[in-house]
Amino acid sequence: MQRSLAFLVLVCVQVLLLGIASDAAGANAADASNAPAAQAENHAAPVQVVFLGTGTPAPDPDTQGPANMVVVDGKPYIVDAGTGVVRQTQAAYRVGISIRPAQLDIAFITHLHSDHTLGLADLILTPWVMHRTMPLELYGPEGTKAMAEDLLRAYRQDIHIRLTGGEGANATGYKVDAHDIQPGVIYQDDKVKVTAFKVKHGTWPEALGYRFDADGKSIVFSGDTRPTESVVQACHGCDVLVHEAYVGDSKDAWMVYMRKFHTSASELGEIAARAKPKLLVVTHEGYVDGTSEADMLADIRKSFKGEVKIAHDLDVVTP
Ligand SMILES: [Zn+2]
Numbered sequence: 001m002q003r004s005l006a007f008l009v010l011v012c013v014q015v016l017l018l019g020i021a022s023d024a025a026g027a028n029a030a031d032a033s034n035a036p037a038a039q040a041e042n043h044a045a046p047v048q049v050v051f052l053g054t055g056t057p058a059p060d061p062d063t064q065g066p067a068n069m070v071v072v073d074g075k076p077y078i079v080d081a082g083t084g085v086v087r088q089t090q091a092a093y094r095v096g097i098s099i100r101p102a103q104l105d106i107a108f109i110t111h112l113h114s115d116h117t118l119g120l121a122d123l124i125l126t127p128w129v130m131h132r133t134m135p136l137e138l139y140g141p142e143g144t145k146a147m148a149e150d151l152l153r154a155y156r157q158d159i160h161i162r163l164t165g166g167e168g169a170n171a172t173g174y175k176v177d178a179h180d181i182q183p184g185v186i187y188q189d190d191k192v193k194v195t196a197f198k199v200k201h202g203t204w205p206e207a208l209g210y211r212f213d214a215d216g217k218s219i220v221f222s223g224d225t226r227p228t229e230s231v232v233q234a235c236h237g238c239d240v241l242v243h244e245a246y247v248g249d250s251k252d253a254w255m256v257y258m259r260k261f262h263t264s265a266s267e268l269g270e271i272a273a274r275a276k277p278k279l280l281v282v283t284h285e286g287y288v289d290g291t292s293e294a295d296m297l298a299d300i301r302k303s304f305k306g307e308v309k310i311a312h313d314l315d316v317v318t319p
Pocket residue numbers: 111113201224
């Protein structure tokens with residue numbers, strides 16, 4: 001892990017320098033999307049997990065909405081589409097992730113809470129504006145397909161003008177191939193296998209976690225959930241477990257909701273101790289009543305003795 005981090009820093013510096021040069025040369029966004037990938041990126045690890053947004057519904061300007069990107073052999077797979085998902089992909093490019101917004105053509109949604117889906121219109125439309133020609137392939141719980149259809153309807157005037165008003169947009173890239181899925185293997189290509197599993201997110205009838213198997217590595221996303229056995233089973237010694245958590249307590253009525261819908265840091269420690277990931281990454285972090293990352297780590301480490309990392313926006317993990 002240390003060695004890959006050091007390598008990433010080196011790559012970042014090189015890419016940053018190349019990025020500055022290409023930004024100066026190309027004033028418009030279309031040029032930027034077509035810029036050649038920096039050479040250093042060809043040596044990137046075959047599997048990367050990029051934390052595009054690690055925030056909560058709170059509009060904290062330092063964290064974007066929940067969104068992750070698994071990059072396998074240069075192909076991006078998005079997990080959740082929180083606020084800022086596409087812009088953060090562009091931000092990730094600047095720190096060495098060789099993915100352009102126009103390449104975003106597949107996404108997996110854990111559940112339909114707004115913080116996980118506010119960026120869905122962005123994910124449908126912006127990559128198309130940046131010349132994506134493939135429809136967005138979209139997977140999620142029941143209601144995902146309806147949400148995609150509703151968004152396309154909401155943006156019909158924009159789509160009409162871009163297609164017929166002289167902008168010359170292509171006729172395919174705004175479309176969505178949406179699937180309401182059930183637990184099990186829900187997607188497979190020559191790079192990844194994606195398995196969905198049910199989690200328990202309060203009163204939501206359906207909320208999902210996802211396990212990615214790629215290049216001999218396994219990455220599990222809990223989605224939003226209270227402590228759930230299915231996460232332990234899905235991980236079962238996985239390389240990376242990405243799990244939500246909050247830390248702290250209060251007498252506020254809101255804590256009743258938190259306990260029913262989410263996982264405390266102490267509970268996450270217990271889950272991780274049984275799931276045994278090689279690396280536990282905490283994201284979508286909730287800090288109650290002035291608690292800190294140190295409090296979060298301390299509570300997790302009461303039960304889990306393995307490696308733990310608290311994710312920040314644009315962090316990259318290479319399993
Ligand atoms: Zn939620």
